[in-house]
Amino acid sequence: MLFGLLFQPAAAENTTAADLLKHLAGTWRAAEDRTPRSSDLDVKVFGAGASNVRNVTVTIDPSGHGKLSISTAVVGRDGRRYAPSVVEANFTAGDPVSSSFGRLSPAITVVDAEERYLDGGHERWPIEGARVSITVIDPAAGDIEFRWDTRDGRGSFGTSLKRRRQS
Numbered sequence: 323m324l325f326g327l328l329f330q331p332a333a334a335e336n337t338t339a340a341d342l343l344k345h346l347a348g349t350w351r352a353a354e355d356r357t358p359r360s361s362d363l364d365v366k367v368f369g370a371g372a373s374n375v376r377n378v379t380v381t382i383d384p385s386g387h388g389k390l391s392i393s394t395a396v397v398g399r400d401g402r403r404y405a406p407s408v409v410e411a412n413f414t415a416g417d418p419v420s421s422s423f424g425r426l427s428p429a430i431t432v433v434d435a436e437e438r439y440l441d442g443g444h445e446r447w448p449i450e451g452a453r454v455s456i457t458v459i460d461p462a463a464g465d466i467e468f469r470w471d472t473r474d475g476r477g478s479f480g481t482s483l484k485r486r487r488q489s
Contacts, residue, residue, distance in 0.1 A: 339416040339428050343386050345458065346415065346428075350466060350483035352378040359396060371399030380456075380468060380483055386415040386428070390435075390454065392470065392477075409470075409477070411435035413454050427457045 355376040364372060375397045382388040390413065395406040412435075415428040435449035451473030458466050469480040 337419045337421060337426055339386060339419055342419050342426055342428055342458065343382065343384050343415060346382045346456065346466070347384040348382065349486040350380045350382070350468070351486050352376075352468070352481040352483050355479075355481065356397075368396050368404055369398045369400070372396055372404075376479075378468070378470075378481060378483065382415060388413045388415055388430075388454075390470070406440040407437055408440065409435065409437045409449065411449070411452060411454065415456065425457050425459050427455060430454045430456060 355378075356373040359368060359372045359374060360370075373396070375395055377391075377393045379391045380388060390409070390411040392409040393406070394408075396404040398404065412433040413430050414433060415430050418429055420427045420429075430453075432452045432454055435452045437447050437449055439445045449472060453469075453471040455469040455471075456466055457469075465482050465484045467480065468483045469478075471478045
């Protein structure tokens with residue numbers, strides 16, 4: 323019940339990362355994001371009914387070490403995957419914890435990030451200047467707000483993550 327107390331306005335101002343990380347520890351996933359590709363060129367290259375697909379998983383341990391995985395591909399109507407890639411990043415979450423309107427956000431530092439293409443030449447590129455933010459809005463809801471930003475804005479997005487229950 324300690325975490326419920328953290329979200330009382332007076333207590334939220336004094337929340338430490340250690341308290342918040344106890345709640346954040348675990349695996350979090352976003353619902354699969356599908357965006358249709360329907361231009362004439364998309365239909366010619368990928369076929370009718372193709373979509374950009376993105377899956378996001380974040381794992382955080384109680385010490386504040388986090389791992390991010392963003393997998394993307396164009397998926398045809400028949401399930402064929404084109405241009406699959408994965409972004410992987412390591413980050414640390416810690417103090418100070420900011421509190422605004424009942425929302426708690428730990429300070430996050432991206433340690434390293436890399437994009438890998440999973441077909442062709444299996445190219446790899448480091449991602450410099452990336453940022454991650456995590457905001458806890460309602461601990462009872464079991465979800466967090468997540469944001470990934472790149473230096474040039476390409477590939478940046480925000481999404482809601484749900485805790486993956488252990489079986």
